[in-house]
Amino acid sequence: MARSFDVRRQAGFTTIAMIAFFMLYLPIVVLVVFAFNAGENFSQWDGLSLRWFEKAINNVEVIDASIRSLQIAVIAALIATVAATLAAIATTRTTGYRGLTAKYAFINLPLMVPEIVTAVALLIFFSRVKIWTGYSGIGYLIAAHTAFCIPFAYLPVRARLENMDMTLEKAAADLYATPFKAFRFVTLPLLWPGIIAGFMLAFVISLDDVVITEFVKSGGQDTLPTYMLGQIRRATTPEVNAISTVFLLLSIAAVTIFFFINRKRA
Amino acid sequence: MTPQQQIIDDEAKRDIRNRWLLSAPALVIVLLAATGPLLVVLVYSFLTAGPYGDVIWKGSTDGWVSVLLQRDIFDDTLSFADAHLSIFLRSLRLSVLTTILALVLGFPTAYFIATRPQRTRELWVFLITIPFWTNLLIRTFAMLEILRNQGLVNTLLIQLGVISSPIQMLFTDGAILAGMVYVYLPLMVLPLYASMEKLDFRLVEAGYDLYATPFQVLRKIIIPLVKPGMIAGSILVFIPSLGAYVTPSVLGGGKNMMLGNLIELQFGQGRNWPLGSAISITLMLIVMVALLFYVRNAGSGERSHG
Numbered sequence: 001m002a003r004s005f006d007v008r009r010q011a012g013f014t015t016i017a018m019i020a021f022f023m024l025y026l027p028i029v030v031l032v033v034f035a036f037n038a039g040e041n042f043s044q045w046d047g048l049s050l051r052w053f054e055k056a057i058n059n060v061e062v063i064d065a066s067i068r069s070l071q072i073a074v075i076a077a078l079i080a081t082v083a084a085t086l087a088a089i090a091t092t093r094t095t096g097y098r099g100l101t102a103k104y105a106f107i108n109l110p111l112m113v114p115e116i117v118t119a120v121a122l123l124i125f126f127s128r129v130k131i132w133t134g135y136s137g138i139g140y141l142i143a144a145h146t147a148f149c150i151p152f153a154y155l156p157v158r159a160r161l162e163n164m165d166m167t168l169e170k171a172a173a174d175l176y177a178t179p180f181k182a183f184r185f186v187t188l189p190l191l192w193p194g195i196i197a198g199f200m201l202a203f204v205i206s207l208d209d210v211v212i213t214e215f216v217k218s219g220g221q222d223t224l225p226t227y228m229l230g231q232i233r234r235a236t237t238p239e240v241n242a243i244s245t246v247f248l249l250l251s252i253a254a255v256t257i258f259f260f261i262n263r264k265r266a
Numbered sequence: 267m268t269p270q271q272q273i274i275d276d277e278a279k280r281d282i283r284n285r286w287l288l289s290a291p292a293l294v295i296v297l298l299a300a301t302g303p304l305l306v307v308l309v310y311s312f313l314t315a316g317p318y319g320d321v322i323w324k325g326s327t328d329g330w331v332s333v334l335l336q337r338d339i340f341d342d343t344l345s346f347a348d349a350h351l352s353i354f355l356r357s358l359r360l361s362v363l364t365t366i367l368a369l370v371l372g373f374p375t376a377y378f379i380a381t382r383p384q385r386t387r388e389l390w391v392f393l394i395t396i397p398f399w400t401n402l403l404i405r406t407f408a409m410l411e412i413l414r415n416q417g418l419v420n421t422l423l424i425q426l427g428v429i430s431s432p433i434q435m436l437f438t439d440g441a442i443l444a445g446m447v448y449v450y451l452p453l454m455v456l457p458l459y460a461s462m463e464k465l466d467f468r469l470v471e472a473g474y475d476l477y478a479t480p481f482q483v484l485r486k487i488i489i490p491l492v493k494p495g496m497i498a499g500s501i502l503v504f505i506p507s508l509g510a511y512v513t514p515s516v517l518g519g520g521k522n523m524m525l526g527n528l529i530e531l532q533f534g535q536g537r538n539w540p541l542g543s544a545i546s547i548t549l550m551l552i553v554m555v556a557l558l559f560y561v562r563n564a565g566s567g568e569r570s571h572g
Contacts, residue, residue, distance in 0.1 A: 007471045008381040010374070010480055017378035019369045024397045024451065027408035028419055042411050043421035067449035079295070087292035090285040097282045107292055108558070110300040114509030114553055116526040117546045118535055124310055124543070127320070147299035150292050208401045211511050211526075215533075225403050232407050232516055241411075244404045255399040259392060 031246065035241035042238070052242035062243060072138065072223060076145035077153070077202035083146075084153035084202075085195055089187075101213055106249040110148045118148065119215035126216060136218045144216050145206045152205050153198035160194025193261050200258045204251060247257040303552070309410040311543035319537045329540030333548055350528070357525040359457040361507035363456075364446040369496065371447070372454035376495075377488075379455075380462035391459065398452035399401050406516045409445045410436065413517070437519030445517040446507050453506070461495025489543045494563075505553050541563060 035053070039046030056062050084107075091104055110118065126140045168190070172182040210225045217226060224247065231240050311329045313321040333350065379390040379517040397405065412418050418433035435441055465488065473483040489496070511526030518524070523531070525545065532542030 007467060007474055007483075010484055012379065013374035013377050013503075016374035018372060019391060020375040020451065020455075023371075023448065024394075026418075027405065027412050027448065028397070028400070031404070031408040031411060042414065043418055082291040083295055087289040090288035090520075091362050094281075094285070097285070099286075103293065106301070107296060109287075110296060112505075112553070112557060113284050113301070113304065114505065114526075114549055116509050116511045116529055117304070117307070118300055119511075120529055120542060120546050121307045122299065122438060123305035123533060126541070128306075133318055136284055143295070143299040145493075147295050150296055152293070166513065189285050208403075225401065225421050227515075228403055228407070229512070232410065236407075240407065244401075244407060247404060251400050252396060255396055259395065 017105050028248070031241055032245050034187040034238055035245040037238055037241075040237055052238040053246075055237075055239050056242045056246075059239070061222070061227060062224070065224045067223045068138070068221065069223040069225070071201050072141050072145055073206040075142050075243065076149050076206045077199050079142075079146045080149035080202045081153045081157075081195060081199040084133055084150050084198060085191070086163055087150075088154055092158055093164075093166060108151045111151045115211045117211045122212060123215040130218075138221060139211060140216050140218075141221060141223075144212050145209065148209070149202035149206050151204040153180075156197040156201065157191065157194040160191055160197075164190055197258055197261050200254055204254050204258075207250070290378035307543045307546055311540055311547055313540050315538045317537070317538050319533070319539060321539050326540065329538070329542075329544040332538070332541045332543045335461045347497070353523050353525060356439065356522070357508055360443055360446065360524065361504050361510075363443055364450060364507045365500050367447045368451050368454040369500060372451055372458055372499060373496070375451075376455045376462050379459050380465065394452050394455050394459075398456065402449050403512055403516075405449050405509055406445055406513050409441075409448050410516055413441050413444065424522065437522060439518070441517040442510075442514045442522060442524070445513045446510060449513060450503045450506060453502040457498040457502060458492065458495045461492045461498075465491055497560060497563050501556055505556060506550065508556075511547055539556045 005184075034042055036048055036050070037046055038049035042217065087103075087107055094100070122140075122144050125266060126144075128141075130136050164187075168186050169182050172186045173179075177185070207224075208225065210229055213223050214226050214229065217223070222230070224243070228240060228243060310321055312327065313327055314324045314326040314328065316322050328342055375394075379387060379394070382390055402537055410417075414420075415432040415434065415436070417435075419435065420429075421427045424432065469487055469491070473487045478486065509526055510524055513532065514522060514524040515530075518527075529542050529545050529549070532538045532545065536542070
């Protein structure tokens with residue numbers, strides 16, 4: 001019997017796809033495996049050990065940088081999510097008004113500017129502000145992170161709002177709910193998954209940032225990624241692998257949560 | 267104007283005012299900590315470089331001259347000037363190559379995912395999403411460990427007897443290219459998949475009924491239909507490649523610079539903020555041109571579908 005003919009088949013595509021998946025995961029897997037290596041070698045297995053994790057946990061700089069990273073990410077993602085949610089409410093479900101398109105473009109502008117350009121722009125600007133105000137704390141990093149997180153938090157909230165049923169709010173208004181009550185008891189509960197998705201996105205984006213942080217930070221304000229960049233530029237030990245492994249787990253957990261929130265919606 | 271109209275009018279005005287108030291926090295934050303400072307960069311590009319970095323508030327076009335004419339500001343020699351041009355060209359070449367390689371790898375991958383049964387498809391998409399969300403620095407570092415002299419590739423090749431001593435792969439243009447393809451591949455696959463998912467395979471079937479070969483089907487039916495996804499993916503890979511900073515500085519070492527590293531250099535050891543600003547603006551302009559190209563093509567692509 002002749003082999004059944006599949007119209008979807010394209011010769012070699014499956015092979016290339018498998019190579020691509022292999023390529024995507026091999027380096028990460030190797031990185032994680034060697035985090036558990038007893039020796040200092042990156043290609044030779046010397047037995048299972050947790051010594052590099054212990055070393056990382058006992059490294060004050062690593063702990064310091066991790067706490068700072070989390071601090072910045074939580075505060076920046078929170079502010080960005082609130083600001084982005086308000087902006088999303090202001091830019092959806094309207095017949096349009098003057099400045100709407102400009103507003104939309106402006107909020108998304110940070111996505112289109114190369115990160116390195118934003119980074120040097122903030123370096124220049126904040127170095128002036130530092131001289132004027134004398135303040136050189138962590139506030140600059142939080143401000144910068146909040147700004148580039150806003151478009152990421154804005155997108156899921158906006159998408160959620162656009163798919164929402166407006167008649168429910170009208171029904172609330174018909175039942176004499178004040179605009180605030182209608183928002184609090186009808187709009188907000190429906191919007192919640194979008195807001196959480198936006199927060200997760202903003203949180204991960206802030207946690208991952210290297211370039212802007214590297215240029216904006218003052219001395220002694222390393223976040224985990226900038227600390228790691230500094231280490232990678234020197235000779236590295238598997239301690240960096242251990243830190244990366246923990247970081248990876250965190251990111252994957254966040255992605256999984258985000259993925260399931262989105263799936264429930266679909 | 268009748269009283270009713272007046273009420274409706276006032277209502278509309280109030281609505282618009284409320285909408286501006288609601289969006290104010292986001293707009294102010296983005297203005298102060300993202301887009302506003304870009305104007306400062308533009309101003310700085312027309313000032314004079316200070317001796318210890320920063321600028322002197324005196325107008326000058328030296329920053330721009332150094333970009334456009336590749337004139338070195340210290341001794342005016344042309345041999346030094348070539349450095350800028352070669353970095354520009356390297357950035358362009360590496361970004362174009364990254365985009366092409368990502369497309370070559372990403373197209374079949376997206377096609378593979380789009381042709382899986384509904385249930386397993388989500389899993390494959392998830393597998394692409396994970397690297398997409400994983401810290402770029404960590405992925406670059408993972409690539410560094412694979413490519414280094416004592417890394418997996420060299421060790422394997424030596425053990426197989428292909429080579430006797432490790433090949434220097436790190437700190438070359440090839441390493442930067444491999445790293446960028448690796449970190450930006452998900453950005454290619456995701457938009458490609460989004461447009462392939464909507465592909466109507468009855469059209470493919472019709473092609474085969476008319477005696478088309480699989481290659482003809484690919485070229486005349488599939489590719490024209492998923493072109494918007496190909497363009498979107500290419501732009502999404504090209505733009506961050508051109509402005510890449512982390513990948514070339516980790517995998518390229520100090521020598522193989524790209525635009526991002528050249529900009530950093532001017533704000534660090536180079537102490538030439540006006541030149542750094544001018545290069546930044548140039549980079550942004552190139553990106554804007556690429557985006558305009560995308561908006562135009564994506565727009566016409568949508569229309570041809572409708």
